[in-house]
Every structure is written in structure tokens, then in C-alpha cells.
Amino acid sequence: MHTSKHTTSLPAHRYTLVVDLDRCTGCGACGTACAVENNIPPAAEKATERTGTVWMRVHEAAAAGDGPSTFVPIPCQQCDNPPCVDVCPQRAIEYDPRTGIVAQIPVRCLGCRYCMVACPYHTRSFNWWTPEWPEGMKATLNPDVSIRTRGVVEKCNFCVQRLQAARAKASAAGQAEIDPADYVPACVEACPSRALSFGDAADEKGEVARLAKDPESFRLLAGLGTGPKVLYRSSDPAVRERLSRTGVTRG
Amino acid sequence: MKLELSRRDLFLAGGGAVAGIALSPVPWKLLDDLSIWTQQPPTPTPRPAGPLAFRFTSCALCPASCGLKARCFGAQPVGFAAVPGHPASDGGLCPLGLTAHHLAKHPLRANHPERVSGGKRERIDRAAATAALSAALAACGRDPKRTFAVVDGRPGRSLSRTYRALAAATGGLYVTPPAAGAALSLEALAKRFDGGALALGVDFSKARRVVSFGTPVLTDAGTPGLLARLRAESRRRPAAERIEVIQVEATRGRSAALADRYIPIAPGTEAAFALGLAHVLLDEKLADAAFLEARTTGLADFAALSARFAPALVEQKTGVGAGVVTALARDLAANRPALVLGGDPTAGPLSGETEAAIAALNLLLGAPFGALPVRSEAPRETDGDAKLAAATSLDALPDGSVGFLLLDATVAEGMVPWARLERALAADALVVSFSPFRAGLGEKATLLIPGPAPLEESIELEGPADAPFATLAFAPALLSPPKDLALPEEILREAAEAAGLSLPAPAAGARSAALLAARRGRLYDPAAASFVAVGDVASPDALGELFARGACWVDDATPEPKGRFALLKDGEAPRLLETALGAPTALPASLASLPRVAVSAAPPSLLLTKLTRETALFSAPAAAIPTAARA
Amino acid sequence: MDDTLIGRGLKRTPLPRFLLWLVPWAALLALGLYAVYLCFAVGLNQTNMDNRFAFGLWIYLDLTVIALGAGAFFTGFLLYILKKKELKAVINSAVVIGFICYSGAVGILMVDVGQPLRAWFTFWHPNVHSMLAEVTFCLTLYLSVLAIEYAPLVLKNRRLKEVPGLLVLENQLHKVMVVFAGIGTLLSFFHQGSLGGLYGVLRGNPFAFREHIGIWPTTFFLFILSAAAVGPSFILLTTWLVGKVSKKRLVSPEVFQTLAKISGWLLLVYVVLKGIDSLVWINSTSPKTGVQVSSFYAHPPFGTWVLFAEVVLLGLVPAVMLLSRRVRARTGLLVLAAAMACAGVVLNRYIMTIQTLALPSLPFDSFLSYSPSWQEIAAFLAVLGYGVLLYSISFRWLNLFPEERELATKG
Amino acid sequence: MLPGNTDFILDPANVIFLGAFALVLVTALGTLAFAIVSARRAVARGQAASILWHEEFEELPASARSCRHALTGELPGRHCERAFDCKGCETHARLVADAKPLPSIDTGGFFVLADRLYHRGHAWLKQEEDGTVTLGLDDLATRLVGKSDTLDLPAVGERLAENGPAFRLKAGKARVRVVSPVSGEVVETGGLGRGFLLRVRPDGPLDTRALLSGREAAAFLSRELDRLQLAISGARGVPALADGGLPVDDLSKAIPEEDRDRVLGEMLLEA
Amino acid sequence: MKLPAPVSFAVGLVPALAAGWLLFPRLLYRTEAQPLPFNHKAHTEGGMGCADCHAVAENGRFAGLPATEACAGCHAEKGDNAGINALVASYVEPGREVPWLVHARQPDNVYFPHAPHVTGDKLACARCHGPHGESTATKAYVVNRLSGYSRDIWGPSIARVGRKEWQGMKMSDCIQCHRAGGRESACLDCHK
Secondary structure, three states, rough: OOOOOOOOOOOOOOOOEEOOOOOOOOOOHHHHHHHHHHHOOOOOOOOOOOOOOOEEEEEEEOOOOOOEEEEEEEEOOOOOOOOOOOOOOOOOEEEEEOOOEEEOHHHOOOOOOHHHHHHHOOOEOOOOOOOOOOHHHHHHHHOOOOOOOOOOOOOOOHHHHHHHHHHHHHHOOOOOOOOHOOOOOOOHOOOOOOEEEEEEEOOOOHHHHHHHHEEEEOOOHHHHHHOOEEEEEOOOOOHHHHOOOOOOOOO | OOOOOOOOHHHHHHHHHHHHHHHHOOHHHHHHHHHHHHHHOOOOOOOOOEEEEEEEEEEEOOOOEEEEEEEOOEEEEEEEEEOOOOOOOOOOOHHHOOOOHHHHHHOEEEOOOOOOOOOEEEEHHHHHHHHHHHHHHHEEEEEEOEEEEEEEEOOOOOHHHHHHHHHHHHEEEOOOOOOOOOHHHHHHHHEEEEEOOOOOOHHHHHOOOOEEOOOOOOOOOOOOOOHHHHHHHHHHHHHHHHHEEEEEEEEEHHHHHHHHHHEEEEOHHHHHHHHHHHHHHHHHOOOOEEEHHEEEOOHHHHHHHHOOOOOHHHHHHHHHOOHHHHHHHHHHHHHHOOEEEEHHHOOOOOOHHHHHHHHHHHHHHEOOOOOOOOOOOOOOOOOOOOOOEEEEEEHOOOOOEEEEEEEEOOOOOOOOOOOHHHHHHEEEEEEEOOOOOOOHHHHHHEEOOOOOOOOOOOEEEOOOOOOOOOEEEEEEOOOOOOOOOOOOOHHHHHHHHHOOOOOOOOOHHHHHHHHHHHHHOOOEEEEOEEEHHHHHOOOOHHHHHHHOOEEEEOOOOOOOOOOOOEOOOOOOOHHHHEEEEOOOOOOOOOOOOOOOOOOOOOOOOHHHHHHHHHHOOOOOOOOOOOOOHOO | OOOOOHHHOOOOOHHHHHHHHHHHHHHHHHHHHHHHHHHHHOOHOOOOOOOOOOOOOHHHHHHHHHOOOOOHHHHHHHHOOOOHHHHHHHHHHHHHHHHHHHHHHHHHHHOOOOHHHHHHHHHHHOOOOOOOHHHHHHHHHHHHHHHHHHHHHHHHHOOOOHHHHHHHHHHHHHHHHHHHHHHHHHHHHHHHHHHHHHOOOOOOOOOOOOEEEEEEEEHHHHHHHHHHHHHHHHHHHHHHHHHHHOOOOOOOOHHHHHHHHHHHHHHHHHHHHHHHHHHHHHHHHHOOOOHHHHHHHEEOOEEEEEHHHHHHHHHHHHHHHHOHHHHHHHHHHHHHHHHHHHHHHHHHHHHHHHHHOOOOOOOOOOOOOOOOOOHHHHHHOOOOOOOOHHHHHHHOOOOOHHHOHHHHHHH | OOOOOOOOOHHHHHHHHHHHHHHHHHHHHHHHHHHHHHHHHHHHHHHHHHHHHHHHHHOOOOHHEEEEHHHHHOOOOOOOOOOOOOOHHHHHHHHHOOOOOOOOOEEOOOOOOOOEEEEEOOOEEEEEOOOOEEEEOOOOHHHHHHOOOOEEEOOOOOOOOOOOOEEEEEEEEEEEEOOOOEEEEEEEOOOOOOOOOOOEEOOOOOOOOOOOOHHHHHHHHHHHHHHHHHHHHHHOOOOOOOOOOOOOOHHHHHHHHHHHHHHHHHOOOOO | OOOOOHHHHHHHHHHHHHHHHHHHHHHHHHEEEOOOOOOHHHHHHOOOOOHHHOEOOOOOOOOOOHHHHHHHHHOOOOOOOHHHHHHHHHHHHHOOEEEEEOOOOOOOOOOOOOHHHHOOOOOOHHHOOOOOOOOOOOOOOOEEOOOOEEEEOOOOOOOOOOOOOOOOOOHHHHHHHHHHHHOOOOOOHHEO
16 A cells, blocks of 8 residues: 655656657658567558557648648657546556656556547557567567557557666666666667657756757647657747647648 | 255355355456456567677668668567668668568568469479579570570679679670669769769768759668758758758659758759759859869850750749749859759659759859769779679660570669560560569569578678768678578579589689778778778788678778869750750659668568558658649 | 236237337347447457547447436436426336446447456556546446346336235335435436546647536536436437337326426526536637637538537527427427437537547648448447337336326326 | 555545445445345235235226225215225224125125125125135126136135235236235135135134225225226227116126226226 | 255355365466476586576676576586486477476566666575575476466465465565565556
């Protein structure tokens, strides 16, 4: 028996992803690396953009006319005030007060999809099909990530298995804190134009904390007060204005 | 005494049984176990095949030759990361490379020789495959109308040497795919140089304006993500140092969508547009006069030609507003270094005239030796006294002349269209492919003799022809090939011997020796993230060790040669005029929607259906044809 | 043939004709069960729901039938707690309809979730902050209460009541029915509310999100009120419909009057509160998040007419009609008004479920469309088939309308 | 949820939410259990028949529930509120006249015999000399049921409860039970031709205060005829008894087959 | 004679209790044989410690059971021990891994890092695995037919009473110890 886990203060570590939209070319490397790392199966035969299991989805945000498009990679925004956690009827989503990671626990999930309705960033996938790999491909699966069943919701957990491994490594070396270089999500490692950077925003001297305060940084749907820990950056004020807006003025 | 059992007793006993079960472990133990059962995944996560280790290699799937950092459990790679600082890719990696470890077990993978007849695939043994090869080789020697031709996608390997020897021995042809895309436009420019053979690369870091005529410079051309990264980095520097990309293209693909300016143009009118820019540059005296004076010939003729392309005419031809043409020319002149590239490897080559116009534009902007640096080739072993055929182009294959076509596993359909090859085939020709896949050109073969899949063989990879420096990346094998796999080198030698052809001995380690002998460049050790000069590498063994660690050689800067570029070649003007004044052509069909698939010889991993099927980004680009072209 | 099962003095169609009537409904049920089998065996890919339209026809159906089924708890509340004796004439029918609606909803919900075998985890690991946990708890409990309320009807079947124990049990259950009516009211209050809260708490969705009163968003209270308001209307409508289909007078006209008046007043209160809520939402709640409400109605066909239709056309108008004596005097108009009131709630639940999901949220999103697959429609129709079957059987063998016999004798 | 659950959190929200549901669940189950237990107890106490009778009585049309003193005109249109249990009825105690037996009366063709006591459920009771009573159907009911009926009499040794079902009978589609005027044990079964249907040994001293005799019984029967007429005329499209005419021997023929069950149920006080 | 009510009740109760407590566990579990006999004691007596075969690597990963290669370091050739001969013949020579049935095997979604427990908190192996190192023979692998995991996860007693500290490896056992040590954890600390 213990008391509430809910805390109002910000977590000790605030793992944060910063996406530099100037750099993103929408090549799909982040999502591919994510699928490889997190044992996401190939698309089912009839899967579509809307029924696929994609943790890291790149959207094209077109400008008016022939102006340049911005490609926006959107993983789970790891909100500090997540709209999903409280809607889950059986606590299959948990906000870790030590890391700020919003964890989805697929084995606890009954597949009601209420969290998907609650999330304005559409970053969750429901497993509409039984995950299947061709026999030979199974050997290439990542042993550090468990495979989810059909009928549950899954999403980006910030490659938490890499945090686990980093912690174990620190423990083995007798250290209390992890080496930040040991905890880098797969998408960040894969991005060819280095559009993604990752780190602990609670580390005031860190690069991510600096970027978070940068006026070029903004959050998606900031008006909703969800407090995402995925930040976006653009040197173009018009892009910032366009993408930080809440709601669509015209469909 | 008679025992009377009533219904009441039955109820009581039933109640007792229920109570008994409730007080036994049955309900809660069952609940617990069943709940675990409902949480079992359909596919168990594999147990690690060994301890975790990181190994380095390079991706052989496309010419970019990116560095790969493989996360392996035991011998099994389970994922890749890019290698920042890698001389060939500098952290570049694309979805194809990220899934390269799936390919060895691709559902289209073939592990045994297969003969295709009448649409049916029939597995044959190695001896039968060798016999078929040797019979075909022998037949080619006998019948001069049935030539032997071999197409090699990655020249310079040890296997390439065997191909060339075989071609020489049978009087056949050794064909290498033509340069494509930006490399082709660079080649066209280099051919205008009168100071000897010249190779030019592209150094985006030295450019401030990049004009692309259809080349997907921001997405699929060259090193993944390179230009996008450089451009983004420049955006946070002073305005005068910013890189901008101008995409001139009929369709708004991803690269066009990303460009700072996208200029939709009627398809096939690139030459007119380029001459329009040249017109403004010369007319307003914005061209690089010093470069033109020192390094070019034929300025007057060219000026006379371009003078005909006033922006108003260009607008009429291309659908691009006259103001846009003028403004772009001024912008390029004001923001030199600027460079112009053309051509998309997935959409077929541009016409020679268009390449000529692009080359002239580069000269007017003074791009060569700056943003388009001189580069050398990676050292190769010499032919020695071995009889080896020289590389020829596809055009050397007359229609209906090839009796035995051998396709190396590295030939992608995007490099050599099957329709072109098919035209060259004689009746009943034998088409042999060493592709490990029943896909791409491997699917066209009448005899498929599968070789090693990607990551199954150690291979040396020359970097792309349009990189600023030559690189040679070493790609040690991460996977072991299936046990009874017939290696192309072995099977070819067996067949040649059976056909009575004598081939020179394989030159093992010749490339390393050549590299060491050249004493040029540096070697990057990805595990240590450090460079070592070739001159400091003590021995071939030390070099071999570096190779096994996935090292990458990078060339030093090449000195500027003496000579001049021809703005117009003899007799070129009328053809250029004709092309530039001609009508728009049809929109070229795009070969693939997924990045780099067209230039890769391997089919994409099934996992890439995540991109093609489950995201909206990689469907065919929407046509954005200007009004003039539609009319 | 089944005469001994039919209540004394009740005229029922001959058994073969009755069975013939059941055939199409049973066929619907069978088709639906096949669709359900597909969903279980192949997976929810059989539906046209997707990651963006994560809720579809089924959740909409659940919300709707539960709102319409509110007649059961509200009639019980009026009869047993507020002692509105005249409603005795419809309470049995209300209980059966309530049971059908709730069991149908729970059944569909079990198909709708991806892992039905883990549904019990909600009870073992409940997240008490989740509206859906509250719905799950209330719904299962209330369905059990409805089953208990249904039991006396069954026990009073002519044949069963000959068994002395059963009749006595019926008698005893009847005596404690006030407790169940009370529990039912409490549970219904919370789950109708929580179903509304389901959307009102969506902080990420300015279209659905509403101001909170205490821990509950206003939709919590509006759903309770709207369900209570249309419950009686739906009872009126179904009673009228059953009367039409069976060609019988089932209740005296005063019962309709009572139901209509109650429904009308509640609907009026609901419309007023809904109006106030909408104004607060338009002027404060939504703008605070940076979204102007007008943007929600910029996607045809979901224009502002939807709001108008919901609040005025199918809210205020039927409320006024139900309260007008002259309208009530004419059965046709009365039934029309009740139907309009029900349609208003049906539309409200549709907007809450479908429009909420269709609207774009990210700046580069587009307005989405969704059309259910045949499997979804078949499962939906199966609930209808099941409902008609159960109601028909109940109507035939149980005494759903205590006044029917007397009215029949009166001629 | 329960303390055995490893991730249970003891915070106010959980306590309130789960506590409230536990309370509701306990209340519902407790109430259900209470109903079942009291039902069992009532059955064990032999109250089933009485409960059945009271339930049926509640559902009888008003015309079937009139007070015996209203039948005789002593009281204006009063309805019985005690399910014809006159034993504890104050009104009855106040009004009851001498219970002297009257000679047999013919009322509109039906005989009220002097040695019988009549129950409002159309059973009669005759006190035999050996302390048992015999039970039978009264004249009206006999003719109403008609000739072609089947009787379902209880076996010897079975117990009857006052106002509980005495026996059942079938007549065509009609299926109806006859209420017993007395509690007791069946000692002999009779038949239609034997003058009685059941011989019963009453429990304890016989109390016949709730039964009718003499003038009261005659008034009851004539009132029942009116009720019968009303019941038959209620059926659609059926000719009523000839107005004022003598009842036919086999009344059953006057009732259309599909209404027989309803009419019999109405007359024999089965809802 | 009529049976007294308690007797009738007991007629149902007793067999049900017997079935639940005695028969049910037998039906629930089945026993599988280990591929080879293994004598831990013989190894530890030779001076080896647990970590010599079951080591935590520098990167914090636990090696689990040793690969055949490690066994082959000592047992490359057949000798006079039948078990060793079987090892050499069936696994060392063909180069196969021994398919040991692991009593401590946890479900897929469990992440148990040995490093923080063994290196960090200096827990003895026996704290969770029991006096395994003193065994002279492989313990029979008793597996739950429904869940597919070893009976050791639940513990020997079906009622989970009277267990020793190291008996049982369910999540509740983890949590019990973590709570006792005041180590509150998030789901994804121990799940993957």
C-alpha cells in the first residue's frame, strides 16, 4: 500500500526531442529506423495510411501555392500534461514522473482506443491486424522490445528500451546516472540530415535545454496546454506561425 | 435403513461443491494464468543470438555507399544507425539502408539456381547451371551473330575483372551503366574541357545557389540528407552565406516541395529556360567575366545563340513568367558560387542539348573548380598484361545481337532499363542474372544463379560520381551467405574452364595494393571515429584490418588542371536552337515513389511498406504542369 | 400452441405467424453474429474504423441506445421514487427496452474493443479518473440491475407463476424494487453523465472539450438531462409503435400525456442549459485554446445548421410541442414530437462521436470522412434484430402492458 | 483494485470511486439476497398460496372484488380490501347477521343449496359428519366449465391452503384453477359424477366466516351472472346471453372458444 | 434416513476442495525434461563462481546461460561422464546451442536487468534464484500449461504460502521487494 504517484512538479529528467524542420526532408528514415528498432511489423496487405502501425509519422505541411512545404515528423509528443493518461480506463498509459515519458503498456491495453480519440497529435496506432513477419525476418527482430498483439494500441515510448540499457550499463559501472550518449532514440540516430536531437531538458547546460528556450522553437498545438516534450524549430517565422497554430481555419 | 436423497440434498451438495471450488486455488489461479495467456504475443520476441556488439560496414544498395553502424546480437544485426563523420555519407542513411539486414531473408530471395522456361521456375543444381553457362559461352565463341555481353553495375571489383576477362576471351562486350542524373550533367560539362580527361564533383558546401533541373537534390540524389543539412545550417548564418535551392521541374516532387523556390516548367523545355537565364546573365553583364575570359571558348557564338532567348520567348516556351526568369538570373549572379544540376536518375536522361545548355549556364556562373571541384578516381589495380575488355556503353549493343546476356547482381533496372536490354537480345538468348532476388532484373533472367545478398559479401564501394572527393568504402560482410550458395566468381570460372576459355588468375588484394601504392588520401576508422593517412598504414595486413572494421578511404583534393571549356561545341548551335525552340514533351513517368529504390538492384525490405502503404508521403508526385504545357 | 404461456385475456397472433414475424429479425441477428465472428476471428480490420476514426458506428450506437434506453431508469425513478402511479402502465415495457438497449450496447462494446478477454482488467486495474472506467463500472452494474428488474416480469409469466417459489420470489422482488429503482437511477445518472464526460474531458479536442463543474465537464450533466428527457419520449414512441404493429391499445391516453409532459419539461430545461453551455463554449472555452468555433463548422456538410438542428429544430421545437396541450391532443403530432425529441438526442450523439473525430486538429490535418463497413452495419443491425426478437418474445409471453387486458375488454 | 492488487493506489479518488461502487454493489446484492431469502422463508412457512392469492386479487377487475355486504345491498358499492378474508374484517363483524342456514334457493336457474357454504371463487364446501369437508364446484361454475373438461385434482395427502389453488381444470383452451375455501389435507378425491371433488381434513377447527351461504350466496350468484354477461359481451363480435333469459344448461357453449380462458379466469378469480 | 444438511453440503464440499487443491495443480502443470543433466555443485566446487558462466557484461547486459562455446572451453572432448559425452556429441561437435529450459524465464514484456540488482545493489544470486548453485542435478522443468511459464515463477505452493524468500518470481514479488526498499518504479522500468 502506498500513496499517490501523481505529482504536480516537473520530472527530474525531461527527455526531450527537438525537431529542426529546416532540415527534415521527409525521407522516412526516422520512421523506418523506429519500425526496425521497435519491432513494428511490415504493413498488412490492406493497411492504409490510416490503419497502419506507424510510431513516427512524417506529415507534409504544404504552404500556400508553390511555396516550400515543411515536412513534420510527429512521434508521440510525450506531453507533460498528457490528455491520454487520464482517459485510459485501466491504466495502460502511465506518465513516468522521473523521466517525463508517457508510457503505453500494450499488455495492459484492452484496445478501446479512447486514448487515440483523446490525442490531438494522432500519434497512436491500433493494431488492426495481427503483426506478422516473414519467417526469415523474425531473426532480425530486436530482442529488447516485446511484440504487441492484435487489438491493442501502441505508440512511441522514446525508445525507452535504450534508456533501460543505459541504466543497466550505468549500474554495471557503478554509476547513478546514465551517460547521455547511451540514450539516443533510433530515429535520432537514423536521421540523415540530423534534423532530430535528443536530450534531457532538465539538464540546464545541455543543448536541448538551450534549444527549448530558443525563440525559433515552438510546440504543436501549444494552445491546448498539453506541454509536449517534442519541440519543433524553424528559422522561418511563417512556418512557426503556421505550425504552432491550434486548429485549422479552413479544411 | 434406506437413504433418501432429495432435491434439497442435491442443491446442498452442489452448493458445497461451489463453495469448495471457490475456496480452492482454481478460480484465482485460473484467472491469473489466463490473464497471462491473454497477454502473450503472437510472435515471441527472439532471444538475443549472442552478446551485443556494434559493427561497421557500408551500404551497397545504391551508389551513395553510406556508412552503417550495425547493432548486432552475436552474428545477427538487428538495426542500423548512420555514421556521423563518415567520409562517404557523413551521417547520411536512407530507409533502404536502414532495412538492409532484412534483404537476405526477403521473400523474393532465391537460394538456388533456377531456370525459367515458359513462365515456370524450375530449381536446378549447380552443375546444371554451370553447364548451361559454359554451353552459352562456347556458343558465343562459335557464332559471331550471338555476342556475349555482361552488364556490371559496380565496376572495379574483383568480379568485374573476371567479367572483363570473360568478355575479352569470348569477343564479347563489358557494359557499364551510363552516368545518370546529376552525374551525367557533370560528365557533359567535363567533356567540354580541352585540358585532358576531367572529372568534376559537386561540393554543395561551397555553393550558395543550387539550381536543379529535375534532380532530386534535396531528397534522393547523392548522399542522403546532405544538401538539406547544409542548407539548414546556412539558414542560421548571415543572409549572404545562405544556401538556397531552386528546383525547376514539371512535377512537384518532394525535392521541389522542399526547395526554397519551385519553378514549375513545361516538361522538355529546360534548355529554353537555361538559355533564357544565360540571356539575362550575358545581356545584363552578370556572368562571371573573369572565368569566361580565362577558362572558356566560344563566348561570342554562345552569346549570339542565347540572345534569341529573351525572357518573353522563354515564358512562351516554358510557361515560366519572364519576370521569374530575369529575377532568377539576377539572383544567381548576385549569390555566387552558384551551380546548376540536371536530370533525375529515375526519369531517364536529359537530352544532350539540355545538358549542353546546363553546362553553359554553369560556365557563365563560373561554377567549375569551385562548387564543382575537380576530383580523381579511387586507385584501381592496373590491368597488367591480362587480356581484359574495356568498358563500353549500352549503345555498343546492336539490336538482336546478344546471345548470352549476363547481368551482375548490382545492376538496377533504374540504371539499365530492361526494355533497352531486351532490344539487344537475339532470339532464344540466354539471360543470366546473379541477382539473389527474383525481382528487378533478376526476375527477367531465364537462368537465375543467385549470388550473395546485400551484407553477405565483403565488398569495396566507390562513392557516387558526383561527390566532391573520391571515396572507397569498405563493406565487410555482416551475414554469412547460405551454405551451398554458388559464388558468381567460382561458377563463372568453372564454366569458362568447361568452355575451354582461359581466364587470368583472380587478383586478390590488388585493390589494397593499388591503394597503398597510390599513397593518396586518408582512411576513416568508424569505430574510433578517427582518420589515418594512407601513408601511415604500415602494411597490407593493417589495411585489411581497417577494411574489416568498415573503414572508408577518402581522396585528397585534386589540383586544378589547365585548359578551357567550350561554351559551344562545333555544330552544336543549330541542334541546341532546335531543341530549345521545340515543343514541350510528355511528362516522364516516374519509376519509383520510394527514395532510391530505382537505383537499387535489391527489392526494398517488406518493412518499407510502412512508408509506401502506411504513410501518404511516398505516393507518386502530383503533376503540377503549368498552363502553357497543357495547351 | 403456446397459449399456456400467453397471459390470460391477451390476444396474440397465432404462433406460426409470430414465428414468421421473427424470421427477418433472426436473420438480421444471424448476419450480425457472423460479422461479429469475423471481427473476433480476423480482427477489427473488418471494420472501417482507423487510427484517426478510432470510434465509429458502434460507439455512436452505444451512446445513442443508452440515451434512448434511459427511459427504463427514469420511468422507474418516476414510478417508484416519485410515485407517479400511472407510469405503472409502461414500466414493464420500459424495463425490457432498457435491458435490450443496455445489453446490446455492452455486447457491441465487447466486439468494439480489440482485446475483449482483457476487458475485465478495468475492474482489476481501474483508472478512476477515466470516464470510461466509470462508464464500464456503471454499465455492468446497471445491466445487472436491469436483469434483476426484468426477472419479476419473467417470473410472472402465466406458466412460471404456477411454480409457488417463483411467484413468491417475484412478489418479494417487487417489494424491494424501490431499492433497485434507486440504484438504477444512481448508476444511470453516473453512466449517462460519464458518457457525456467521455467527450467533454478531451482536453486535446477543443470541439468536444467543455468547462468543468467540479470534476465533471458540462457534457456530463447535459447527457444526463438529455437522456432523462428523451427516455420518456422513447417509451411513448415505442409504446405507440408496438400498439400500431400489434394493432392493440396498450395504455390509456393519460399515460402518453404524462410521458409527454415530463419529456417536454425536461427537454426544455435541457435546451436552455445546452444553449447556455454552447454560448460559453463559443465565447470562452474554445477561443481560450486558440480555436474559433466557426472553424468547426467550416467543413460541409457540417455547417452551423447542425448546431441549429440539434438545439432548436430537434430540441426547442419538440419541447414546445410536447408541452402544448393542443399538440398532445392529437396522437399524430404527439408521436411526431416524441420522435423529434429522440432524433435530437440521436443527432447530438452523432455530433459528439463523429464530428469530433472528423475535425482536423493539427494545422495540416484535413477533415476526415468515415463510412462503416458492412460488418459494422451488420453488427449494428444485429442489435436491432436482437432487440425486436427479445421485445417480441417478451410482448408475447410476458405481460408488458398491465392495462392492455382491461383496455381490450373495454373494447 | 483490491489490496491484493500490486498497483493499487490508496488515494482519495480511488477510495471514493471504488468505495461508492462497492457500496452500490453490496446494496444491490444484499437486496437481492434479502428478496431471495424472504421468498424462501415465505415458501417454507407455507405462505405461497396466500401470496399468490393476494397478488391475483390485486389484479382482479373491480367488479370481481366487491364486498359481500355490497352484494346483498347492505353497503353501497364497497370493494373488499382483505382479499375476501372476512375473519378479521371489522365491517363484516359489524354487519354479519345470523348465520342460520336457509333452505335451498333457486336463483335464476342456479341452486344455492342449504347444506353448502360458498366461496367467491365458485367452490362450495360441505361439512361432513366425520369432521372432514367435501369441496365441489358451484352450479354456475359447473355449467360454465361445461361437460367436456378435464380435472387435475391433487393427490391424496397433498395439502391445500385457504385461497390457494384447490385443483385445476381444463376446458378447451381454458386452463384455470379453483381456489380452495379451506386449508387442510386431501383425504379423498372424488369426481364430477360423485357429488364432490375433494374430501379434505381441515387444519384445526373450521372457520367458515369468509364463506357465503343462503341469501348472501344467492345475491352473489346473481351478481356473478351479471359479471358473466359483462365478461362475455366484452369479447368482440360475440352475442351476449339472451337478455333476461334463463341461463342454458351448458353455459360454456355460449362463450366463444377464444374467450373461454379469459371469461373463466375472470369468473374463477384467476388473473 | 434423511441426510443432515451439513452432511449433504460436505458431500459436495470435500471432493471439490480435494479436486481444487490436489487434482487441479496436477492438471495445470506438466513436466518437461532438460536436454542434458547438469551438476552445478561439481562446477562450483571446482572454484567457479556464478559469474564465471552467468556474467553481467560491461555494457550492463546479463549473458544468461553460457553459450556452447563456453562449455566447450573445458568439455571439448568426450570422457567418462555420460552427461559430458552427451554435451559433446549433441552440442559441442555440431556447434549447436543447448536448448535449456530456463526456470526463471519471464514473459516477453518483462525487462529484468541483472546489473542494478547484482552489481548495483549487491544482491546475491541466491536471493532470487535460491541455492541453485549447490544442486547436483538439473531440476525437472515443471511448466504451466496455460501461461507456458515455469512453476518456479509462481512458487512451489499453489497457495503461495510458506514460500522461502527466493521462491516465486511474479511481478508481485518484484514489487514487494522494491516497495520494501522504497524503490517506486514506473511500468517501463521493468517492462519493454
